[in-house]
Amino acid sequence: MSLTDTVKIELKYGQTGEFQCEIPSERLICYHQSPAPLADVTQKMQQVLNSPLELPPLNLAIVPGDKITILVDPQVPAAGEIINAVWAYLSGCGISAGDLTILQCATDPESDIPKLQDSVTGELQQQAGWISHDPESQEDLGYLGTSAGGERIYLSRHLLEADFVLPIEKVGYDPLIGYAGGGSSLYPGFSSQEAIIKSRGQSHRELTPSDSRPLRQLIDEVGWMLGVQYSVQVIPAGGYQAADIVFGSLEAAFRKAKERLDQLWRVEPEYKAEMILVAVEGGPAGHHWNQLGGVLETARNLVTQDGRVVLLTQIDAEFGEGMQLLASCHEPLDAIKPLRDRQPLDLVAATQLALAGDWALVCLLSQANSEEVEELFIIPLEDEAEIKRLLQTDETVSVIASAQHTYGQLKQD
Incomplete structure (x- = not known):
């Protein structure tokens, strides 16, 4: 050389x-270097929706008339394409767009997040419910239950009153909880302002992403208490693109997504x-x-x-x-x-x-x-x-x- x-x-x-x-x-x-992005997000979604990890087909879990809440993590890449693919599947199961609620966190007004509503089909834009969660509104919150540690858990009523909840989350490294995803967009983001403030903390430099953390354990418990079954876990590529998508039970999809994240982004x-x-x-x-x-x-x-x-x-x-x-x-x-x-x-x-x-x-x-x-x-x-x-x-x-x-x-x- x-x-x-x-x-x-x-x-x-x-x-x-x-x-x-x-x-x-x-x-x-x-x-x-950044991993290659998916060539066709819609095609990938069709594949994973038809073969969920460790759960029966999604069409066996929903029936026409069900009130469905799709919870969208604001950091998810290709979110519009993913939601469109989910909607194509749900509509094929007889679900009406009017029975769908798209739930988002209130975002920073200074951020440059493109409006998700503008990136989906006209049918969803006009007929689905579009809700931005306000953690300071007591009217928007309901009581889920008390955690094993004695903490009273409140969540958005749009989650508590839904017949079926589907989180769409970005999986990534997080200085506070190790790995983001696997229900971390549920709590504390869709809880009260008090819970959000309480969750803040400085990172744990002595821990690796895989090490146990109390907040991560509470997040997992909240997902179980709410009864979340299916989830879409998205591994990012560079920019606004997705490198991979995993669908299945919350636990199994998160486990596989963490493995893919480590393969693609651990240095x-x-x-x-x-x-x-x-x-x-x-x-x-x-x-x-x-x-x-x-x-x-x-x-x-x-x-x-x-x-x-x-x-x-x-x-x-x-x-x-x-x-x-x-x-x-x-x-x-x-x-x-x-x-x-x-x-x-x-x-x-x-x-x-x-x-x-x-x-x-x-x-x-x-x-x-x-x-x-x-x-x-x-x-x-x-x-x-x-x-x-x-x-x-x-x-x-x-x-x-x-x-x-x-x-x-x-x-x-």
């Missing part, structure tokens, strides 16, 4: 950004790199600071202490309360306790940024104000040329595409 051999790097970031460079192969420790190099270049793409839930929570956890796990983390984004959103708190501190770690005390919406992202800023030198390409970025203990980058200059060193490098979907740790023996 020639010493001049290079690897061509191609990364998408933000909504429209594309970065290309070449890195000498002898310096490249890891280059993790396990043998060594830490002196520099890690990570691209963060926009997606169904937008492009914002909160995306950086899991990204920074992965980066911190895979870069040497006092190494360099280079983030490729197009983020231009305003800082949340947690970021503002971090910006007011003299040192990154000074923010950890006040973040824990205040529990802001962006708690995880702000905490991970503080930890990463203490561990390594963080550089960010974004569309945010450079002076404000510097207050977060981040070096702002003006353009892609600056990133290419940073790469012109002898440092070892790891590169991760669509890093918002990854979990990274060193390979275990």
Whole structure:
């Protein structure tokens, strides 16, 4: 092998950004690329709907006249195509569009989530019920029961009063619960504001996604209490696309989806790199600071202490309360306790940024104000040329595409 051999790097970031460079192969420790998206989401849905995992065919579980609630995770890629395929199956079973409710979480008004209603068939647009859950409305909530730990569980009445509930969820890594999906969109998202606030917390760095967590156990219990049987679990590709879809019992579909997620998105190099270049793409839930929570956890796990983390984004959103708190501190770690005390919406992202800023030198390409970025203990980058200059060193490098979907740790023996 020639010493001049290079690897061509191609990364998408933000909504429209594309970065290309070449890195000498002898310096490249890891280059993790996004998996290929499904060529035909509708065809895949037809396949899985006809052969659910560990349950009889769906048409045996529903009858005409049933009130059906489809619960949609706002982070699901290709959600419109998936719902259309589900509707085609349900209508073939004699279900009326008027008996269908599409239930969504109230979304951040600053996010760029496309309107789901505009992406489905005209029949669903006009005849199905479209509900955005309001966790602060007591009228929208009903009592499900009391958990084994003595916690009273309240959920949207549209879930409690349905004859059949079908969650459509993105499966991904989550700093708080390990793996998102498998009912995690049910609770606390469709519960009360009190439950949502109570669920907030800082991530568990000492745990891997597979390790048990109290909140994950409660989520599983809520799914059981509600009697959810079938579920659609979606593994993301880059951007707005899906890499795979699993359908079947909530437990079995989630188990298989986690396996696929690990195959496609788990990053396990043998060594830490002196520099890690990570691209963060926009997606169904937008492009914002909160995306950086899991990204920074992965980066911190895979870069040497006092190494360099280079983030490729197009983020231009305003800082949340947690970021503002971090910006007011003299040192990154000074923010950890006040973040824990205040529990802001962006708690995880702000905490991970503080930890990463203490561990390594963080550089960010974004569309945010450079002076404000510097207050977060981040070096702002003006353009892609600056990133290419940073790469012109002898440092070892790891590169991760669509890093918002990854979990990274060193390979275990």
